Amino acid sequence: MGKNDSWASDFHAPILTLAKDELLNLFSxxxxxxxxxxxxxxTTMVGDTKHWHIYSVVAVKRT
Incomplete structure (x- = not known):
């Protein structure tokens, strides 16, 4: 989850957030x-408004 997501600071449980460069570093x-x-x-599945900041990655480990 990115740092701009609504749930990054307003969720009932702590959530790990990453900046783009932090995420890409994990895939070095x-x-x-x-x-x-x-x-x-x-909007969420139940129709609530929120700001989404998510990443999707498809990667192959180098050998």
């Missing part, structure tokens, strides 16, 4: 095939 030994970042307003 991987070849990134696809990387997407969503940083936008939207």
């Amino acid at each position: 030994n991987f070849d990134i095939i696809e990387f997407n970042e969503r940083d936008e307003d939207g």
